[in-house]
Amino acid sequence: MIKIGVPSKGRLMEQTFAWFGARGLAMRRTGAEREYSGAVDGIDGVELVLLAASEVPRELEAGRIDLGVTGTDLVREELADWGRVVAEVAPLGFGQADLILAVPSVWVDVDTLDDLDAAAAAFRAAHGFRLRIATKYHRLVRDFLTENGVADYQLVDSLGATEGTVKNLTAEAIADITSSGETLRANHLKILSDGLILRSEAMLFRARASQADLGPLMARLGL
Amino acid sequence: MTPKAAIRAEAERLHAAFVAAGAVPVEADILLPAETLLDLYGEDIRARAYTTHDPLRGEMMLRPDFTVPVVQAHMSHGAEPARYCYLGEVFRKQDRISDRASEYLQVGFEVFDRTAPEAADAEVFALFQAMLADLALRPATGDIGILMSAVRGLDTTPRRRAALLRHIWRPKRFRALLDRFAGRAPIPAARARLLERLAKGTPEALIAEAGTFVGLRSADEIAARAVALLEDAGAKPISAPEAAMLYDLLTLEAPAAAALLHLRGITPMLPAIAPAVDRFAARLEALSARGVDVSALPFEASHGRTSLEYYDGFVFSFHAADAGLPPVASGGRYDALTAVLGQGASIPAVGGVIRPGLVARLRGLS
Numbered sequence: 001m002i003k004i005g006v007p008s009k010g011r012l013m014e015q016t017f018a019w020f021g022a023r024g025l026a027m028r029r030t031g032a033e034r035e036y037s038g039a040v041d042g043i044d045g046v047e048l049v050l051l052a053a054s055e056v057p058r059e060l061e062a063g064r065i066d067l068g069v070t071g072t073d074l075v076r077e078e079l080a081d082w083g084r085v086v087a088e089v090a091p092l093g094f095g096q097a098d099l100i101l102a103v104p105s106v107w108v109d110v111d112t113l114d115d116l117d118a119a120a121a122a123f124r125a126a127h128g129f130r131l132r133i134a135t136k137y138h139r140l141v142r143d144f145l146t147e148n149g150v151a152d153y154q155l156v157d158s159l160g161a162t163e164g165t166v167k168n169l170t171a172e173a174i175a176d177i178t179s180s181g182e183t184l185r186a187n188h189l190k191i192l193s194d195g196l197i198l199r200s201e202a203m204l205f206r207a208r209a210s211q212a213d214l215g216p217l218m219a220r221l222g223l
Numbered sequence: 224m225t226p227k228a229a230i231r232a233e234a235e236r237l238h239a240a241f242v243a244a245g246a247v248p249v250e251a252d253i254l255l256p257a258e259t260l261l262d263l264y265g266e267d268i269r270a271r272a273y274t275t276h277d278p279l280r281g282e283m284m285l286r287p288d289f290t291v292p293v294v295q296a297h298m299s300h301g302a303e304p305a306r307y308c309y310l311g312e313v314f315r316k317q318d319r320i321s322d323r324a325s326e327y328l329q330v331g332f333e334v335f336d337r338t339a340p341e342a343a344d345a346e347v348f349a350l351f352q353a354m355l356a357d358l359a360l361r362p363a364t365g366d367i368g369i370l371m372s373a374v375r376g377l378d379t380t381p382r383r384r385a386a387l388l389r390h391i392w393r394p395k396r397f398r399a400l401l402d403r404f405a406g407r408a409p410i411p412a413a414r415a416r417l418l419e420r421l422a423k424g425t426p427e428a429l430i431a432e433a434g435t436f437v438g439l440r441s442a443d444e445i446a447a448r449a450v451a452l453l454e455d456a457g458a459k460p461i462s463a464p465e466a467a468m469l470y471d472l473l474t475l476e477a478p479a480a481a482a483l484l485h486l487r488g489i490t491p492m493l494p495a496i497a498p499a500v501d502r503f504a505a506r507l508e509a510l511s512a513r514g515v516d517v518s519a520l521p522f523e524a525s526h527g528r529t530s531l532e533y534y535d536g537f538v539f540s541f542h543a544a545d546a547g548l549p550p551v552a553s554g555g556r557y558d559a560l561t562a563v564l565g566q567g568a569s570i571p572a573v574g575g576v577i578r579p580g581l582v583a584r585l586r587g588l589s
Contacts, residue, residue: 081320104438108429109448111417117396121389122448123440130265131440142266149396151265151389167437188435193413 001047002212005059005068008036008050012202015094016069023221043220054078056205060086066210067217073099073177073200077137086205090223095202097177099137101144101195104166104173105188112194113148116173120152123172134158134171137197141175144197163187225583230328233586234310234579237330240354241308246332249307251292257282259291263533263563273314285314289331290533290557291564294572297335298565304336307574323549324580331554333574335561340571341502344537344556345509347573351541351552352515355577358585360541360551364479365526366506367391368536368556369486369499373472376495378465379404380458382451394528401469406460418456421449468493475524479507482522506537533560537573543585551585552577 006027007013017027026041027048038048049065056070057078069092079085103110110119120131131153135141138155145153156171163183165171175197178184184191206214242248254277260268272287286292289309297305310330317325332350334343352362374387383404390396402408410418420429426446436442461469468489475482486500507517527538536556543551554575562569 080318084320104436104440106430106433106436106438106442107440107445108421108426108433109417109445109452112411112413114411114414115417118386119440119444119448122444126444127439130261138269142270146267146270149390149393149399151393154261154266155269169439172438172440188437 001045002067002214002217003047003049003065004040005049005051005056005065005070006038007053007056007069012053012069012095013050015202016092019092019094020221025220043217046217057082057086060205060207063207063209066207066212066214068205068207069202070205071095071097071200072203073097073137073140073198075203075205076198077140080139085208087208089204089206089218090221092202092204095200097179097200098196099140099175099177099198099200100191101133101141101173101175101197102163102178102184102189102191105185105190107190110192112192113145113150116192116195117150117152120150124152130154131173132156132171133173133175134162134165135175136162137175137177140197148194163189225580225587229587230580230583233583234328234330237354237577237579237582238308238310241330241332241350244306244332244350246306246308249293249296249309251286251289251296251309251311253286253312254283255286255292256280257284259295259564260284260287263291263560270318271315273316286312287315288313289329289576290333290560290574293331293333294557294561294564297333297570298561298568301335303570304334304338307333307335328579329576330579331574331576333572335570335572337571339509340536340556340558340573341505342509343571343573344506345513345515347554347575348510348537348539349513349515351539351554351575351577355541355552355582358541358543358551358582360543361521363521363523363526363540363542365523365528365538366499366503366536367527367534367538369496369503370472370524370528371535372496372499373469373493376493377461377469379461380455382455383458383461392528392532394525397528398473401461401466404461405463405466407466410456418452421453426450464492472496472524475522477522478518479510479520479522480518482524483507502536527555533557535559539575543581548581549578551581 006016020027024042027038029038031037036050038050040046040048051059053070054074056068057075059065060068061079075082075086110116123131133153134156136159141155158165162174162176164187165174167187257274273285275283277283293307312326313329314326317323334347336343371391374384377384386400387397390400426449430442430445475485477485483504490497490500510517527534534555534557538555540550540553552575556573558571561572
């Protein structure tokens with residue numbers, strides 16, 4: 001039995017179903033409307049597992065699913081050494097979003113990471129604590145800032161409404177996912193010109209530890 | 224895998240040797256307040272240290288090294304001069320799948336002594352070399368103090384000197400800054416556009432134009448940096464001969480005695496390094512007096528320049544032939560760290576650690 005983990009709701013689920021449907025595998029939810037169970041028609045030996053997109057990386061790592069659909073941002077954030085744990089099978093062509101660093105638009109002196117670093121040093125000297133960057137992507141943001149030699153900052157955890165943290169004075173800058181940038185502008189923030197941390201998209205992943213014979217399924221999917 | 228009991232026995236032998244060398248054994252907590260470590264190392268430490276939460280004391284970290292608690296204990300109630308040794312577990316998160324341990328024993332030796340820092344440097348290095356002599360390890364040494372004094376003496380703006388010093392442990396960033404300050408790298412397009420905009424109006428007008436003001440960083444702070452940026456754009460580049468000397472220093476690698484001759488040779492062009500070069504010479508004399516062959520001892524001016532370090536003078540390490548292994552021992556001088564942790568007080572300090580797990584493994588092979 002091959003288990004495929006798929007996002008359990010919203011646009012991501014619909015687009016995933018459509019992607020598999022276009023390749024002759026009809027995915028559907030079964031049971032009552034609020035029950036998370038599903039089925040795959042058109043092929044034998046494939047089981048559908050409906051999960052929150054954020055749970056897919058861990059389930060792949062644990063080996064409880066053989067294949068999974070989720071965003072590349074979530075895999076790289078959730079899994080240490082992700083390339084050793086899962087393999088990218090196919091990009092699905094939707095769910096594009098960028099993980100970016102943004103600062104207040106009124107910071108007319110800050111346009112690059114170099115500026116952010118210098119502003120962070122001055123901020124720490126003036127305020128007695130390290131410049132706060134609100135995000136839920138701790139690993140990705142920290143690795144990016146380390147790689148680019150930015151110091152004197154701290155990450156503060158933000159699980160929602162991250163763009164609002166600057167106005168609420170709980171952070172000086174943010175790192176978050178954006179597709180159009182509209183929410184950023186509405187919250188008076190601008191993206192640093194070299195502040196693109198990751199281009200994320202929906203991807204079909206394979207668990208490297210999986211023992212399942214994926215050959216026939218891959219052939220059906222044209223992969 | 225070396226059995227844990229063999230590693231512990233090796234650790235106790237090394238610890239006993241430090242005691243025999245005059246060190247007082249000290250103990251340190253395993254749970255350390257995260258705040259101190261974060262202040263020292265910044266956010267990068269989170270990638271390396273295990274963080275946990277104490278219901279009463281807040282965020283804590285599992286001891287990533289002994290230096291911080293040992294320095295704190297000395298600063299609060301130590302007599303001078305002092306020699307300490309310790310033995311215990313340290314914890315380091317591993318972000319990549321490998322056979323690197325995330326929990327291992329460290330045995331260390333630290334000297335707090337104001338009288339003769341170079342003699343203390345030599346004492347620590349010679350002691351480590353003698354204790355590990357049978358393992359045929361490759362030593363590596365350096366001196367971050369020479370590079371720091373060269374930067375402090377640069378004929379450029381105080382702001383540029385401060386920026387270079389702040390990034391001395393981030394070689395890539397340091398190099399990018401130096402290239403820019405020396406006029407070797409073009410001004411990035413984004414910076415050029417920014418300067419153009421800043422030159423067009425007062426910072427106050429630009430801030431007003433940029434929209435609704437949000438955030439804790441004040442308009443005065445923003446304006447001050449805008450002015451600083453324009454001033455910096457007008458500053459003359461670091462002169463070509465001075466920059467060339469600094470690049471030369473960054474890449475200097477030679478046996479220590481030859482490196483000293485080279486440094487004496489460039490001192491007339493970089494007079495600010497003279498005191499640091501004198502200290503280097505005094506250290507080599509002290510090492511020779513202890514039987515270290517400085518004509519063969521490898522020296523690299525940039526050795527020890529990695530993030531999560533705090534050494535600001537002599538640095539050293541000992542390596543096994545297998546390049547995949549971490550250093551068997553490492554250490555150095557960290558005077559500035561004692562000033563940061565000492566709340567006004569400071570004391571020259573030098574020390575190092577040995578990984579008994581590696582020593583036991585190497586002895587087991589032979």
